[in-house]
Amino acid sequence: MSFFDCLQDAIDEGSADKERGKLAQRLWRDLADKYERQGHPRHVAEGLAAEDVKAALRKEAGNKRHVYTATMAARRRAEAIVAQSDQIGTIATDALEFAANSPNRAASVIGQQRAIVRAWHSRLAGLLKDHHRDLLGRTRNPAQLRNVVRELHGESTGDLASIAIANSVRQAFEDLRLMFNEAGGLIGKLENWGLPHTHNQRAIRKAGYDAWTAAARGRIAWDKMEDRLTGRPLAEPGAMPPIEVQDAILREVYDNLAFGKQASEAVYGRSDGESLALRRSHERTLPFRSADDWIEYNKRFGTGDPFATIISHVHKMARDIAMIREFGPNPALGMDYRAQLAVGRAREMGDVQLARRIEGNAAHAKRMMVILNGSLVPAGPWQEAVASFMSTTRHVLTAAFLDRAVISAFSDTNSMRMAAASIGMNPGNVLTRHVKLMADGMSREEALRAGWIADTLADPGLALARFQSEVPPAELAERLSSGVLRIQGLSGWTDYARIAFQMEMSGHFASQAGRKLADVDEPLRGLLRDKGITESEWAAFTDPATLFTASNGATFASPIYWREATDMSRAEADDLFLRLQSIVEEQTEFAVPTNSTWARAFVEGGMPPGSIGYELAKSGLMFKSFTMTFTVNQYRRIMSLPTWPSRASYAANMAAGATIMGAIALQITDLVSGRDPSDMTTPEFWATAALKGGAFGLLGDVAGSAERPFGGLPAYAAGPVLSAGQDAWGLIFGNALNLATGKETHFAKDAVRALDRYAPGFDLPVLGEALDRMFSDQLLLLLDPDAADAVARAAKRKKRDFWLPGEITPSRLPDFFKAVGG
Known part of the structure; x- marks a missing residue:
């Protein structure tokens, strides 16, 4: 009796689902025909097909059970959050980006993502120290980096430093895979699979299918790719699958890349609307046969060097882990379900306005999710070219107009002071720590030993993100803008400000060690309560054995250091680490604002890059990202306070500090501009200082628009791109027209x-x-x-x-x- 007949008997008897049984029969027939075409006798082909079908059904059942369990857990979690929250009006956006006035909520997606990124930067400290970009944007020590790539592909180099870095990268990738799977994802384990690959869509499209296939086919390690149905390798070690299998996969991968379906990823077997968990399980990084194959392919069809590839993979995995932990295997559906629950609760309350507010908030959250997922991409080749050109232009203008941004960044000391005081820390300690890190190499080494890594070692564009966030520009423009910000010291200022705040917050945690959770000082106790930290978890976190001790005897309860020192089970430790480090990340963002996804979604509105609306919005947003983020953060902080007098007191304190820092910035600007200091005895000076320091946030920025180098309110609203275009027109065409008409040029x-x-x-x-x-x-x-x-x-x-x-x-x-x- 054939496998087909056995299935038919099971269907007839009712012991097998009819629909699934018919699907298995069709699959068995197709596979048997394929194996027969490959030269196998019919009975052998039918046997191979039967084994494949059984393996596929087992794999499908296991995957579905895993994803279903994670989905139900996410639903139960969403129901509990909505039932307990007293801020359901903003429940969707608060789940994505931290807000000071959203209690009864676990860590936000961005908080978790930043926590994972910071922890994994610590694990990759050797890579970051030895290979971060120099002032010209070049990766350091490229020869050793190539050895790292070889080690990751299982090729022995004998280079001990490269071996150590490769082992740290391999373990980091593996831990990210396990964390993703424990959250509800599905990524199989591959040994020595090398590196993921970010494809150059434009280069692949220009080459065409035939040329791309010829370059890729022989370099792919087909035996490291799994059949999506059975989970088995596509070929025996060192061999290649039948040409028809190769062609089917390569055609699908090429189409995904060339026609823009998740253009930065090579995907084999994805269907529209599939969950993040299943999409990741079907991703194919096109594993290469050797490091040289990866390097050669990357030169022609890649967009990043090995260093950028490693860091990019960590950041993408961190984002996906945070998404799936917060919303379940299908984040878009999970977020929509949470909003529906909130609307239902509003209806039970009879509050129509609240229900409409929730619906609007959910729509905004969807725009934020598009930005976070990186799926806001140009709609076609023309828009892609426009987006790249305009992004490149904005980066060049950034390098031109923000070459004194470090002076404006002095206002960070005021926001750091306010953030420290609002959670019970000593503001003076934070500012002193910042100065020490800026001036003392030994202090920086101490921070490195504890796991605090400068963010811009991994992402040199982070300082730039404080002022603008962009689609990728031309590489030279990106190097130019980030280089100017680093040369003036803004990158170092930002890095050490954030590290200083996190170190002092870890010291604040340690100062409460040994206390019962109920005895922890407010407002720290409230922050811990909002993240659901239990008594036993607090005791485990502040265990003396897991505290970091500095050379001077000072102790720090750092979630990053604790995660590596604890003997708690990995899954439990990851969960507690994310909640604790999210507290630190959220408070750090109030202290040293970088970028607000909420604000970006408000301005960009989900429009694709390269479209007229998007480019006008991005030009108008230039240099306002920091001001918008600062305004949003401070508004949230003020509204989180319990009474109007306390809100007014906080606002006045913040404005006074901002005005003082603005005054200092004005005087420094005068001196570096070759002018005597301004007269500080006039009301006009202090009014300008208030605007300069950000005392009035975005309103002050608008009011002071006449002081901009591209001055005036209309020009401020339009941004510097249009002003630069007008100047270019006058320089070239205006003078040419004067010359042609006999006028003076x-x-x-x-x-x-x-x-x-x-x-x-x-x-x-x-x-x-x-x-x-x-x-x-x-x-x-x-x-x-x-x-x-x-x-x-x-x-x-x-x-x-x-x-x-x-x-x-x-x-x-x-x-x-x-x-x-x-």
Whole structure:
């Protein structure tokens, strides 16, 4: 009796589901025919097909059971959260991004993602220290990095340093896989599979299917790929599957890449609407036969070097783990279910306005999820080209206009002070720690030993993200913008500010060690309660054996250090670590604001990059990301306070501190611009200082728009891209039109001014003024015969300038008495 007949008997007897039985029969017939075409005798082909069908059914049943269990757990969790929360109006967005006024909620997606990323950066400290990018954006020690790639592919190099880094990467990837699976995902284990691959969609599309297939086919380790039906390898070790199997897979992978279906990932066997858990199980990183095969393919069809590939994989897995933990195997459906529950509760309360608010909040959360998933992509080749060009333009303008951003970043000291005080920490300790980290290499080594890694070692664009978030630009532009921010010290300032706050918060945790949870000081006890920390969990976290002890004897209860020191089971430790580190990450974001997904979704509105609306919005948003994030964070912090008097007191304290920091920033700006300090005895100075320091958040930024280098409220709203376009038009076409009509041209003067205004790094602190006087002014005097008179008139007007226009050296020292009206 054939396998087909056995199935038919089971269907007839009622012992097998009819629909599944018929599907298995069709699958068996198709597989038997395939094996027969490959040269197997019919009876052998039918036997192989039967084994495959049985394996496929077992795999399907196991996968479904695993995903179903995770889905039901997510549903029960959602029901409990909605039932307990007293902030259901914003329940969808609060689940994605932390907010100070959303109690009775576990860690947010972004909080968990950042916690995982920070922990895994710590595990990859050797890689980050040895291979992070230099000031020119180049990966350090590329030769050793190639050895790391070889070790990851199972090729022995004998390089002990590379072996150690490869082992840390391999273990980090494995732990991420296990964490993803425990949350409800499905990723099988592969030995020495190497590295994932980020494909260059444009290069693949340009090459075409035939050329791409010819380059990829022989490099793929087919024996490391699993048949999606059975879970078995597609080929024996070292062999290749039948050509028809290869062609079917390669065609599907190519179509996914070339036609934009999850264009950065090669996917084999995905269906629309599939859960994140199943999608990850079907992903194919196209495992390569050797490190050289990976490297050669990457040169032609890749978008990142090995260092960027490793870091990108960690960040993507962290995002997916956080999503699936929060919402279940299908995050979009899980978030929608939570919103439906909240709407149902509002209806039971008879509150129509609340129900409508929840629906609007859920719609906004969907836009946020699109941004977090990276699925906001251009709709076609034309939009892709426009998006890349505009992103590149904005990066160049960032390098030109934000070359003094570190001065504005001094306002972080005020937000750090306020964030520390709001959770019961000593603000002075945080600021002192920040100064020590900036100035003392030994302090930085101590932080590294405890697991605190500078974020920009892994992601040099993090400092830039404080001011704008972009689709990928041309590589040179990205290097230029991040390089300018690092040269002026903004990256280091941001890194050490965040590390300082986290270290002091860990010290604050340690100061409460040995106490019962009920005896922990407020408001820390409230933060722990909101994350569901139990008495036994608090005792485990503050166990003296798991505290980090510094060289001076100080102790720190760091979730990152604790995760590696605890003997708690891995799954329990991961869960507790994520909740604890999320507290730290959330409070750090209030202290040193970086980027708000809520604000981005509000401005970008889910429009695809490259579209007119998106590009206009991104231009208008330029340099406002920090201000928007700061405004959103402070509003949430203020509204979380219990009474209006306490809210007013906090707002006044924050505004006063911001005004003082704005005053300091104004005076520093004057000095590095070659001017005497401003008179601090006038009301106008303090009004400007309040705007400069962010005392009024976004409103103050708008009110002070006339002070921008591209000045005026309309120009502020439109952003610098349109202003730059207008200047470029005047420089090229305006002067050409004047030349054609016999009018006087000002090309030399306009060109020098454009160079001075738009050249990246030409306005760096101290260096910028020297370039203006020693290069730009001298070039203008050389090229424009009328410039001498204009420079002389400007020098007479600028009586506060101690470094006058046209002068190669300063004419005098700054007059500091001007600051007090002298």
